[in-house]
Structure formats: structure tokens, C-alpha cells
Amino acid sequence: MLDLEPLLRPRSIAVIGASTQPEKVGGMPIRLLGELGYAGRVYPVNPGADTVQGLRAYPTIDAIGEPVDLAIVAVPAASAPDVMTQLGRAGTRAAVVFTSGFAEVAGGAALQQTLAANAQAHGVQLLGPNCLGAMNLRARMFATFSPIPLTGVPPVGEVGLVSQSGAFGAYAFALAREAGLGLSHWVTTGNEAGVQVADVIEWLAHDPDTRVILTYMEGARDGARLRRALAAARDAGKPVVMTKVGTTAAGASAAQSHTASLAGEDAVYQAVFDEYGVHRAPTLEAFFRLGYTLARGRRPARWHARGGLPADAVAPVAIVTVSGGVGIMMADSAESLGLPLPPMPDAAAHALRTAIPFASTNNPIDVTGQVVAQPKVFLDALAGVARCGEYGSVAAFLAGGANAPRLWTELQQTVATLATEPESAPLLVSGVMDDEKRAWLESRGCLVFREPAHTMEAVAALAKAAAMEALASAPAEAHAPPAAIAPPDFPGHATALSEAEAMAWLAEAGVPVAALGVAHDADEAVRIAESLGYPVAVKLCSRTILHKSDIGGVVLHLKDAAAVRNAFARVQAAVRQTRDADGQPAHFEGAIVARMVRGWGEIMVGVRRDPVFGLVALAGIGGTAVEIFRQMAFGLAPLSRARARAMLAQSRAEALCTGHRGHPALDLDAVADVLVKVSRAAAALGDRLDTLEINPFIVGADGLCAADAVITLRHPG
Amino acid sequence: MLDLEPLLRPRSIAVIGASTQPEKVGGMPIRLLGELGYAGRVYPVNPGADTVQGLRAYPTIDAIGEPVDLAIVAVPAASAPDVMTQLGRAGTRAAVVFTSGFAEVAGGAALQQTLAANAQAHGVQLLGPNCLGAMNLRARMFATFSPIPLTGVPPVGEVGLVSQSGAFGAYAFALAREAGLGLSHWVTTGNEAGVQVADVIEWLAHDPDTRVILTYMEGARDGARLRRALAAARDAGKPVVMTKVGTTAAGASAAQSHTASLAGEDAVYQAVFDEYGVHRAPTLEAFFRLGYTLARGRRPARWHARGGLPADAVAPVAIVTVSGGVGIMMADSAESLGLPLPPMPDAAAHALRTAIPFASTNNPIDVTGQVVAQPKVFLDALAGVARCGEYGSVAAFLAGGANAPRLWTELQQTVATLATEPESAPLLVSGVMDDEKRAWLESRGCLVFREPAHTMEAVAALAKAAAMEALASAPAEAHAPPAAIAPPDFPGHATALSEAEAMAWLAEAGVPVAALGVAHDADEAVRIAESLGYPVAVKLCSRTILHKSDIGGVVLHLKDAAAVRNAFARVQAAVRQTRDADGQPAHFEGAIVARMVRGWGEIMVGVRRDPVFGLVALAGIGGTAVEIFRQMAFGLAPLSRARARAMLAQSRAEALCTGHRGHPALDLDAVADVLVKVSRAAAALGDRLDTLEINPFIVGADGLCAADAVITLRHPG
Structure with missing residues (x-):
């Protein structure tokens, strides 16, 4: 793991190319650090000035006379590599390089390489170039040339934000400020000649001030590093929210990703994100909402991991509404997210019906417009379902009810009481209310949304977070590593195995073959x-x-x-x-x-080499359906059984194994294990493997049986 | 069409069951009409009071001495039917019945039937019972017992809102007020013993004060009436935004739909909505955003109807961004909506690159953070693409740029100039800015969003609206009605045709059969x-x-x-x-x-009877794929060729006909015409048809050929 301490918690900062004009790129950081209360020492470096913005200036970094933790570098691109050398010799441990004109422009890649090489050779941690810098909100450390903190800073909080794009980062900063979302750190990585998004995620995973990590990424330069970072966050029980752009051909072309972008590439990223329980956000709105939900929301009192997958965990939810219509919308939303809606327990239902005969005591629980006349009945229903032990969360739709003085007073009492009962299911509210009421509810652990459907999405995200956190705190199971398989014998120049060789190799790896x-x-x-x-x-x-x-x-x-x-x-x-x-x-x-294998369906399973993540397994229903519906599921190879199960479900191949057209149901774990064995067989070929494809796997009464196999080889390097 | 004039533009209103206490159900309307400035006459009817809230009260409706247009009825349920009779005799033309305790409670259906029968017998237009009433914002007519208008009323505007649910309607009113969305009318229909949502849509389609219709519906009681209403809106060129809930089993069960709900029922509603170009909103947020977009947004300067379907129209869009990252997100969003991103014309691209060498002149057009230093370059690029004639709309991401004083001043000049050029492509902006700036932009026809992806969704919605409006203003084509097909001869007691009879009947209808x-x-x-x-x-x-x-x-x-x-x-x-x-x-x-038919794929085509909409055609790929992927497309029978083409596309069956696995491509219009003929053959059987299923239609070099057909019959009544 990279040590980002000097970069993100520096005790002293030098500004190379410091400007006397506060609005310039080399002047703004000095202004920000001064005005906003950074407590460390700041050393402007400028050979042509005695003082810069009221601070004593130094002609060179050496003239400071003591090593500084962090240097902010605002010099022309051509000079930047030399600055790295000087910094390293002076004992500076980290540098933020704002300057652009490196790999993002034609012909700039070589200069960037020199910059990176110099930084590395002299032990300088490099952020950038072509980045907007970094901030530590708690330390009031603003190593950026963006003027945006001058107009206000978000509260100090537990959300760490890291963005490859500077402009996205700045916009996110403004939105966080507006929404009052508390931040711990803010980092933009730009061209990533040194520090990558993955490094920041990994550091934040270990940072005690950060509980939730919000990430914007265009593409990973190093798949293994990203996986390590996501694993660290998972192991620390910290949810990661990810906006990964370039998901479509138009987007990918706009991103001009340097990786040879496969059409299916986004599906591979998604498989990686699924593997580590990453919360994916397709829009800025969802990015912030997930940040808010995960940073502030109480985890459901009950949840279960569907198909054994924590990333697919759901919580049973009670919907309590003052509008039947909105209740139906919320039920639609719950069902589409897979959230169960168990019925209201009898005692609570009886009490509600006694008080409001026309109320619906199914779930959604509709207390009707009577809430205005009988707020206590509504609140008793709310408390009843929160306490009964049947529900993970309670989602209430209040409409404008919080603005009714009597209802609000009684709601406060109920919420305050429930907040002292850790066993009770947490409450999520939707409706309109003023900021003060919203803040009061939030301070009691009750999330507030405008859109009723968002309460359901929040329950789903919180269930997933709870399951991932439980995974982090559970003692690691001692898995015996799978027995090593000796790779087959083939000539060094071969570009493929014959089908007989491929089938024999798969059989040796435990895969059923014809x-x-x-x-x-x-x-x-x-x-x-x-x-x-x-x-x-x-x-x-x-x-x-x-x-x-x-x-x-x-x-x-x-x-x-x-x-x-x-x-x-x-x-x-x-x-x-x-x-x-x-x-x-x-x-x-x-x-x-x-032998012709008999069965009632076909599954296609393959393993390919992804330029970012290495070996990736894919599976789906075989035949025409695959080509037309393209519903393939991906997973990193070698697969875990859980991932293989998830792939069978996501690709719908599972449907062929669960009593399709009256055929017997198969043991899904056994089917998944076949996929696991295929992925291990591929992985055992190591760097030589190009692609492996079994098409079809016949689905029959005895499970899967490979009827054909192709293995192509490559020459690494 | 129902004449809702007395209900929604009454010149006088009587309140039956008028209360001296303004907070009571029978008191609130009198308070609202008095305080909020209704200009017509208001007659409280209360046998026990001389005056009610300062107005002279009448002991009976007859005592008023002249007919009133509208009666607001707030009497116990048991008395309501008699009130209808009295109203009718006194010449009252419409009644809003607030009272609950009718069909929504066990045993209440009979009372509701009497209520409806009395109203109908005496010529009283009935809204409700169990509804929250209606408002005409322009006439300041508040026939509701909801106190919500007391705390503020949305501006008068061109959006008509009709909701089956009262509570949803009230919440929508509050959100419209908060967002400043201008309303024309607000109507809740409750139990719909008389006026249905469809009737209000149809009336608003002819209302000169309404340009956009927002609708919330749990289920249609009368499919034909809904289709007529949607056709009227389409013919008037007025977009309809629809929130139809109960889309999932949980939601449908919550809605306790009175129709025997098929699992695929929502797909049938969707087919109806597609047919009439209805904009569907899955959330409250989308409901309002679509209302805002369609009411305020300029239509794209260019658009085209994909596959000849106005409901699938798209517009080419120029993305101009100050953040590369957000530009990629917008490009992803455009691609997933099918919006083309043509490259920037050479001259404009050259000008931009000359001014900002690092700018990206592909589309997205990224002027980079240089926008702060060179606002004019950004604005020249904006105006250049708006004027060049290549784009339907221009979507700009400003981040916080509007708050930079110099940029804002110059942006105002550019927007004001473009607003005087009707040929220029309209501008949609995303970013953060204060309400005043937002209002200024909106007043110049420029929509403003917080979320960049929402600009893309708005372009798609506006393209669809433009295409539907063009359809409305185009002279109707004179279609020769299809030649009538004589239904086959079968015994009256038959419950099915034999396969030979079914195939012969289809052949006679022009369907190719084996x-x-x-x-x-x-x-x-x-x-x-x-x-x-x-x-x-x-x-x-x-x-x-x-x-x-x-x-x-x-x-x-x-x-x-x-x-x-x-x-x-x-x-x-x-x-x-x-x-x-x-x-x-x-x-x-x-x-x-x-004869065995040769081909390379199978399509399944059927016609079923939907309890709400009558005959519905469905089509999809045949075989295992249908069962597992369930990707069937629906359309009302008899189909138009355009709808049949859309069904082939939506179900992906099209893929079998467009060069699948090297097979020859078929004429898609000819394939669609086969579906049209199947749907006509089904329709020709009229009320006797139960289901028709052709499974499979073999897809081969000569087009489709039916290899099997089942037609089952029913006995109407």
C-alpha cells in the first residue's frame, strides 16, 4: 500500500512556483491554506520575491533549510521533472503537480515518463500531473488551485472522495457542500503518473477518519491494484460507491481509454464491482444519494444474503404510508429491488384496524388520510412494525405530514424513543419538510428523502452494506487451496490444443466431459x-x-x-x-x-483474457439465445462458488437447471462447481492461455457435460 | 366526450353539508373559495344555520332559487344518493362527492351503484365519491377539502394534473408549488363512479389552457375510454405523462386491482402507452421532471422517428462540457437513450482548437477548465453548434460556471441572442446556480437541471413530443380500411378450431402457412x-x-x-x-x-383477450428463449404495420430476420405485415375469439411460414 500520509496529512507544505497573485494557479493554494486555517507551515518558493502573500518566500526548495512533507508544484511542464529531483534531494516526500501538457496531449507522454521516473527515483510520492490536487477537510489542508473552497467548505465528515477527473471532483465538492454531506478527504488523480485512484481507495480503507469511499473513475490502469484496493475496503467494512464512466461505445470513445476497449469491458468492470460489493452509481445524483445513505443510514435490523451473496443482500421492509397510491409505487419499487414485504403481524394489524377501520393492514400499511386526525394511530403502527422483529427497515411516506404541528411533535417523540432501542428496525422517511425538521430526523439516524422510491433503494443499499460489513467482521474461513493441477503437455509453439487434448485436460481438472x-x-x-x-x-x-x-x-x-x-x-x-x-x-x-450427450439445454462457458483484469470467465445460455439476447455473466477467474452461482443467476442459465419444462432440478452448487473447475483449469494454464470455450455444455439429468471444447494459446511477451 | 365545463369552470357552487367550522370537510371549501378569490357565487347549504362563514346559508338546494353549476357534497354516505336526486331536480349539472364509505369498503358497492345511478338519471356529472375534489387554478376554483392551498398555490400554468389517488394528488400539488411548476387544473377522481381519469384526460386534451397532461393511475376501468382519451391528446399534440402503478405483483396486489390481473398486464399497458406516445414516469421525481421538460422545453430543431415510430423519436445532440468526465457520463447517457452524437462541424472545431489547443472537438465537446479564463471561446462553441444545423439540441454542462460573474454575463448575451433565432437548436443546461439565474435561463426557453444525465433524458422526451406533435398537425392519411374477412364456418358450441381449420382461416386472411x-x-x-x-x-x-x-x-x-x-x-x-x-x-x-417448413429460427405470435383493452397481440422469439428470457412484445389488435415493426424490434425477433448467422436478410415490412394479418384474422373472429397462437412461425428465406396454429373460442356473455 502506498503511504499517502505526507500527501494527505502533511505537517508542512512548500509551494513551488508560488505566485504573489492569489488568483493564479501558484497563488491560490497559498491563499486557501492561509485563509481557511491550515495549521502546518507553508513555504512559498519563488526566486523573484522576498514575500508572497505575506509569507516569507524562499528562492529554492533547498533554501527552506528543512525537509517539508508536501510540495505543491505549479511550474511549466518542461521544468517539472527537474523539480522532482530537487524535491527528492531536499527530503520532500510527496508532490502535487497541477501542470498540464503531459500525456493528455500529443507528444507529452515522454515528458510524463521522465517526471514519474524522477519522482520515483527520488522517493517522491507523485499526485498528478494535470490534476486539481487534494484536500484534507479535518486538517483544513487545501492543496488545490480551485477557488471553490473560498465560497464554502462542506462539513467535516466520514466520506472520502476520490476522482480521476478534476472538474468532476470540483462539481462533486460543490454538491457535497450544498447537500451538507460531510467529507474527510478530497483527492483528484488526473493523469495518474504516480498515485492512482486505486491507491487512494486503499489508503482511505485504512484511514480512521473515513467510513464511506466515493469514487469516480474513467478506467483502471492496473486491474490487480484496483482489486487489492477494493478488497482492502471490503475487509475494512467500508462501502465503496463507484461512478465508472465510459460504459457505452460512445462513452468509451469519449473516454479514449488507453486500454484496448472490448465491447464487453463494462461487464467485466461490473463483475469486479460485484465481487467486492461495490455500490455502482450511474448518475451524479445517485453518487451523492448513495454517499448520504451509506454514511448516515442505520443498517437494517435484519437482512439476508440472497444466493449466499452479500452483494445481493436484501432486507424485509415495512411500508407505512398515508397515501395508498404512493404505497403501491413503493411496493412496485421494493419488488423490483427484491425486497420482501412480509405482512404486518396480527397484533399490530388488529390494533390499527380497530383504530382506523378503513386502514389497509397488508404491507404496504396504509393508514389513509386519517393520519391528520389520528396521528397516534399512525405512530403506533410505525413503532409497532419497527419493534416487532419481522422487518429489517421501516419506510414511511409522510407526504406533507411533518409540517402538521401535532403530527410532528408526536413523530419526534416516537423517533426519539425508537432511537434509544438498538434492536428496533431503522426508519426511513419520504415526504416534504423544511431543512430543520430534516436535520432533526437525520440526527436520530433516520434518513429523509423527497422521492418515495429512494427509500427503497436506500434499504437495498444498506442491506448490502450490512452484509459486506458482516463479512468483514467475520473470522476468515480457512480455505484449503485447491489442489494444483499440472498443466497439459504441449509443444511450445502450439497456438491451440486439439479438442481431444482440451477435453482430456478439462477431465483431469474434474470437469465432466463427453x-x-x-x-x-x-x-x-x-x-x-x-x-x-x-x-x-x-x-x-x-x-x-x-x-x-x-x-x-x-x-x-x-x-x-x-x-x-x-x-x-x-x-x-x-x-x-x-x-x-x-x-x-x-x-x-x-x-x-x-458419445452424444443427452440433455434438455445448452450452456456456454468461456474464459478470456481482459487487458485490465486478466482472466475473466463468462457463462450464459447457449445457442441462438446467446447471440440475440447477449445475456452473458462475467466473473474473475478462478471463480468462487458464490460467484459462479451468481453468474448462473445473472445469465438466466440457472433456469435450465431448476426444473425447466418438467425436467428434474439439478443441484445448483454442483453446477456452479463445474464452472469453478473450468475457471481453475484455465487459470492453471497461466500466461499461455488465450481463450477457453466450452460450447455447448449439455444440461441433462446428470448435470453438465462438455460436448465440445476449444483452448487457444498465446505466447506471453 | 364528457362535458366537464360545469365541474371545472363553474360559475356558481353550492356546498351541501356546509360547515361553520372552516377546518371541517364541509367547511374547508367555503374557506378556500372565499380566501383564495373565487369570483363565482358560493351557496352554503345547511338547514341549521342562517350564515356559514359569513355567507348566507340555505336550508336546501331548492331554496337557492336558481340552478348552480357545481355542488360540493360533504354529507354522510347514506344520504349522498338522495342528494344526487335533489341536485338533479334543482338543475345542478355537476357534483364533487368527498364522502368515503362506498365501493372501497366491504359492502359499499351497492350504495355507490345507487349514487351513480341517481346522478346519471338526473343528469349530474359525478366526481368521486371518496375523492379529494378538483381545482381550476386560473379561475381560483378550489373544490377540495384539502387545506393544502392555504399554505400556497402553484403559479397558473399549462400543466393539467389528474390523479386517481387523492393523497398522491395532494403531494403532487405540494411538489408543483415547491418547484414553481405552473398548473391549469388539478383533479382527483377517487372511486370513479362517474368521471374517470380518462374523461379528464380527454377534456384537458381539448382545454385551451392546458398544454401538458400529468396523470396518475392505478388501473383503467374502461380500456376503450382510455384509448379514446389518449388519442384525443395525441391528436391535439399534447404530451401525456403517466405514472401507472401496480407494475409488479407486489404492487398489483397492493392496488387490489379489480381486473383479473395477468402477470403480463403491465406490458399491455405499456403497449397502449407506446401506441399513443405517452411519456411514462416510474417515480414522482420523473413525473415532475417530465412535466417541467414538456411544459417549458423548446422542441429539438431536428429529430427523426426511429423505425417510423414517433414514440421512438430521437434528436442528434451536441454535448458541450467544461468537464471531460461529466462529458463521458453524458455520452453514456445519450447512447443508452439512442441519441446520436454527430461530430462538431469542421469550421467550429477549427475555431475551438485554435483558441484552446487542448480542447476536445469530438462530441462531447470539452472546452476544459479554460472556460474560466476564456468564456468567450466556450460560448462561441455553444452558439456555433446551436446554429450549424447539425444538431437537434445542445446540452451544456457548466458545473458551477454560471456563478462566475464574467461567464454569466457573457452567457446571458449568448442565450438572449440565440433565443431570437428560431432556427437555432435549443439549449439545455446542467450545473449549480441560484434560483434567479435558473429562472432567467428558463424564461429564455433554456431548461436547467442539476443532474447532467437529465439533460439527455429531456432531449429524448422533447424529441418524442416533437414527433407526436408533428403527427397531430400532419393531415390525416386516407387509409383504405382493410378488406373485411369473412369469419370461418364453425358450430356455435365449438370451443376451438381444429388445426386444419385454423390454418385454412389464416391462409384465407393472407398469412403464409405450411x-x-x-x-x-x-x-x-x-x-x-x-x-x-x-x-x-x-x-x-x-x-x-x-x-x-x-x-x-x-x-x-x-x-x-x-x-x-x-x-x-x-x-x-x-x-x-x-x-x-x-x-x-x-x-x-x-x-x-x-410439408416440413425449412428455416433458421422460430417466432411465436399470439393474440389474447385482455380484460381491460380487449384483443392484444404478442410476439417474440420462439423456443426455450421465450420461456427463459420472456422478452415478448405487445400491441393492440388489429396491429398497424408500425406497431408490428416495433414489436419485432422490442422482442428482438427482428434479429432473426436481419442476416442472422449469415442467413439472408428479410424485408422487415413484409414480416411485420404477416403479424398485421394475423392480428386482423383474430379480430375478424370478434367476440368469439378466446386466443390465437402460432407457434412456431418458421423464419426462412421466403419469410415467415406458420407451422402450427391454435385458435380457441369463447361464448361471449
């Missing part, structure tokens, strides 16, 4: 077929011809010896008509004779 | 097979046994006469083992011999 043999003549083919039992398939077996069905190299459903002989001849002829890379007729290496 | 004949013995089966050519299928033909494959009544892929004989015998035997309703062996009526 019974088969390799025949070199028709007699042998018939002998193999008879030993396997009919029907069989005869397929060309080659390390070089991969698209064997395209050239007529696959014959299926053979029912007798004559058919096998005939098919063998056809396959052999097909090979002879094929040319190899040198233009010579391809060499016939034999034909696979495989 | 060539077939009906054989009564094996010899005849072989003769038919030989005349059709092999391979053939042999299938049981019966009006009573519909699930023929379940009993072994279907044998496919028969390649010669022996196979046909064998299959015929199997089918005949299968029938003999089946019992009819009386427990007797089923009667063998013959077997279909049909």
Missing part, C-alpha cells in the same frame, strides 16, 4: 463407437483447424457402424481440402469419436 | 405426402384435443411413405387412448399431413 476416443482409421472409429455405445459424433481433431464445423468436420447423431464409417470418410476428406498456413493440404491427425 | 392436407386413412396420408413432397409431418387434427404433442399426436421429419404410414397409425392409436369430456374414447377426425 466420453470419447481418437480414431486414426475407420475401423478404429467403429471400435471406439461400439465401446461407447450409440449414438456418437465424429469430429475432426486438430490443433490448427479450430472452426471444424465450418469445413464439414463435424457429423452428429450417428446410430450405427455404417454411419460412423461414412462420417469418418467425410471428415478425412474435409481435412484434405483444407490448406494450412503454408498453403499445403492440412495434415489429418485423426478424428474424435464421442 | 402446405397441408387432411388424411382420413394411411393411403390418403401417403398420397398427400407425395403431392407435397418430403419431408412431412403427421399431426392429429381435432377440435377438442389441443395439446396434441403431449399425447404423441405429432410425428415430424418423415422422409418416405413407410414412415408416413407408421406415423399415421401412431397418431390414430394416440387418439383412441384419449378420453373426451364424457369419458368416452375420443373420436378420430383425421390427421394433418403437412
